[in-house]
Amino acid sequence: MKISDKLAVEINEQIGHEFYSAYLYLSMAAWCDSANLEGSGHYFRLQAKEEAEHAMKFFNHALERGANIVFKSIPEPKENFSSLVDVFTKTLAHEEFITRRINTLMEIAQKENDYLAISFLTWFVNEQHEEEKSAERTLNRLKMIGSSGSGLIMFDHQLGKRE
Numbered sequence: 001m002k003i004s005d006k007l008a009v010e011i012n013e014q015i016g017h018e019f020y021s022a023y024l025y026l027s028m029a030a031w032c033d034s035a036n037l038e039g040s041g042h043y044f045r046l047q048a049k050e051e052a053e054h055a056m057k058f059f060n061h062a063l064e065r066g067a068n069i070v071f072k073s074i075p076e077p078k079e080n081f082s083s084l085v086d087v088f089t090k091t092l093a094h095e096e097f098i099t100r101r102i103n104t105l106m107e108i109a110q111k112e113n114d115y116l117a118i119s120f121l122t123w124f125v126n127e128q129h130e131e132e133k134s135a136e137r138t139l140n141r142l143k144m145i146g147s148s149g150s151g152l153i154m155f156d157h158q159l160g161k162r163e
Helices: 005-034 038-064 084-111 115-145 150-159
Strands: none
Touching: 005 038, 005 084, 038 084, 038 115, 038 150, 084 115, 115 150
């Protein structure tokens, strides 16, 4: 079943948002590494890889459904970071934005009775729930620890164990 023009346009937009997410998380990885938080840098490099994989899922879905793929410029991340708490505050805000985007795609698919898109997007709805929950949990733990000291170093070490 060919995808509608409206949904194809929105999926093209989402491909850009997912690649921007990868750029944003790479900028966070760079900041973390420069702040001697290499475990957190590792965490965000993996996040960046995951976001690029999400972009490719949208890309493949759209192509399989006969959509014309239109690549747009990916803006550079303009974020400046002051602490790991700040990094995760911005991570959570960004994941909430992506959730709103996924929900918009789902609303379009539902209005169009595009059951294939609904099935495809359901994975992303669940993924975004996990992403937000993880970012919020990490942020809350960082707020308990504070921005310096052995607690932060231990927490950074834990983030570095992510596979």
